[in-house]
Amino acid sequence: MSSSTAPSGTGSARTRSWWGWGHADAHPSDAECTALGSLLPGTRSRPLPLPRIADLRIGRPGAAPPSALAHLVDAEPDVRAAHAMGKAYRDIARALHGRPGRIPDLVARPRRDQDVADLLDWAGDQEVAVIPFGGGTSVVGGVEYRGDTHRAVLSLDLTAMDRVLEVDAVSRSARIQAGALGPALERQLRPHGLTLRHFPQSFEFSTLGGWLATRAGGHYATERTHIDDFVQGMTVVTPAGSGTSWRLPASGAGPSPDRFFLGSEGAFGVITEAWMRLQERPRFKASASVTFAGFHRALDAVRALAQSDLAPANCRLLDPGESLLSGAARDGSSVLVLGFESATAPVGDRLAAALELARAHGGRGGTGDEPAAGPDAPADTAVSAWRSAFLRMPYLRDGLARMGAVVETFETATTWDRVPALVDTVRTEIGAAARKATGHPATVNCRLTHVYPDGAAPYFTVAVAARPGDEVAVWDEVKAAACEVLHRYRATVTHHHAVGRDHRAGYDVQRPEPFALALRAAKDALDPRRVLNPGVLVD
Known part of the structure; x- marks a missing residue:
């Protein structure tokens, strides 16, 4: 099997490539690959074959969800393989050589905040690592598990939570679930004559929650360059509880709770929805x-x-x-x-x-x-x-x-x-x-x-x-x-592009040590059993 079904909200019957970028039917043919290779001295004479999920060694899951959560969880090999990595070059190269790394044991698709909270509670009790997953377009190792300290790995796919829940046309803002892919988000805003107008290169395949968790850059080259500039308030579910920041145009009330979770890459909590500033088309x-x-x-x-x-x-x-x-x-x-x-x-x-x-x-x-x-x-x-x-x-x-x-x-x-x-x-x-x-x-x-x-x-x-x-x-x-x-x-x-796992060494050097101490303390407080995206931002 060479591809996986496109996540909900795409409005398309096309399939996503499990190993490479974007749509499976948009990849260069063997002949096109050969022509590309001829432009770079020293490449192969013929392309590597397309990787197949059937050739991977995908074992039985190391954990099973309780019956109350079983309807949210998938253990099929093709679904698990499609959630094993992001889309960085090193991910593509590993897949081409049949070495995708640790494949998650289970993939969960929650539909509401309480589902997320219940899954986190179960994972903490069972020593299961939880990797929040939006569109899976990370190019910094942000959606994979690298370690051996957890008995199983759960990929938490948010794309079933993909609705625009509320539109405030007076304030030009909307409450949007974090799993909404770019095209689905814009499609739901269009009848209101409004747009978020945040277009990263991955727009077609990435989610609002992914943009927020990675502080993604958009298409604007000046002024509103990052998703941060569009945030009014956010809801975050953590192992220690859930919280929603006030929806405000601006505030000087202490350190911003939104700023803390923006760029947190799922290490401290799971962003489930956000109030976002919109604009006219x-x-x-x-x-x-x-x-x-x-x-x-x-x-x-x-x-x-x-x-x-x-x-x-x-x-x-x-x-x-x-x-x-x-x-x-x-x-x-x-x-x-x-x-x-x-x-x-x-x-x-x-x-x-x-x-x-x-x-x-x-x-x-x-x-x-x-x-x-x-x-x-x-x-x-x-x-x-x-x-x-x-x-x-x-x-x-x-x-x-x-x-x-x-x-x-x-x-x-x-x-x-x-x-x-x-x-x-x-x-x-x-x-x-x-x-x-x-x-x-x-x-x-x-x-x-x-x-x-x-x-x-x-x-x-x-x-x-x-x-x-x-x-x-x-x-x-x-x-x-x-x-x-x-x-x-x-x-x-x-x-x-965020820190993920690939940029940890550089981030550790860049951040001041007192701030690193604060992040470690926050991890202890919000995720005491250390199940959320282990290895991202803090050890």
Whole structure:
């Protein structure tokens, strides 16, 4: 069996790939994989076969739920395999070699808060680890179990809790269950003329609860860049009890309970619903691209844009490698993709001002100076190419993985004074580390995904042919080298991919020790039997 049924709320009969990104029928064919591999020296002559669940050694569950909870729990091998890992490169590579790691013993799909509380009580009594699971798109080891201290593992799939429960059109907010996948969430808001408008790359396959638990970044490049900016209040179920924070537009009353659980990755409790700030759907959109002969000049232009009051919704800077990969430019240029949108007024003047500013910093071109108004305003060729490549890229990564290539990304954020040197150092040192680990030349590309008045979030892509059968070890070597560089430049270990298990070492270095003490104490208080997502954030 090569795929699993799409989670509830997708509104689609298509199936999700159990081992790779997205839909099973969207993966590159063997011929396409071979063509991709020919672009990277040292890859295999033919792709690895698609992994099969039937080839995995999936034993009998190590625990059985009580009869009162049995209707919520599934122990079928295909369901368990589909919940064993996230969608990071190392997950894909392990699956391709038949080594997915610890497969959960059981998968539970609660339908209400009390179900979650009952499952946590049972798990605590039976020494069963509980891994909260939304869409399963984690790329940092956030939804897998790595350990041997629990007698069994339960994957807690929230996707049956996928409804918009209440809409307050006056305040433009809604109470939404955490298991709602992006498309289902937006589909339920559409009749009200409202939108959450949070579109991470994983939008189609990830859930509101997953966004909240990982402090996910969305498509906005400025201002409302993270899901944090949309939260009014949350309900969280912990082994020590349940709680709901007050729904407020703002508050100065002590440390925020929402802030504590945002980014907690299921280590302290299970987010079951949230009041979210909404907005009207945009009626006016305009986009354009600008090319630069040099990446550093382009960085200056982006910084000027970020420090202006123009607030573009999209302000993505692609270096020459990213531009070539996406088809945005083939002449060695860096490309700046700009986009503006509004629900109330045309945005052409703002785009024109942004293009003028970019040209003042050496930018060339900039089609779309007189953009058409409306939600379907045409984008220029570079913008269209970037959008298509952005959505297709995870599938191509999996195709290259079948050819024995290491193709993965990592992201960070740091202040503007450090950005240029950080980008140059990553290109040089990570390229050298990849070549040392494999003996093959590596490609290291960079783009800026989000920008702020005081800094930016560089996003790096590494591609290199690996030693056959040793792909995971190669990536771990490269990732360790990358984390060392980030720490050297005081850049965060992650801007929006979360900590999970893969970033624990970097997070432990980054956080102050008194805060670490507070997190450990919170874990003891909220999860005294240590069953919630063991190994994430704290030991």
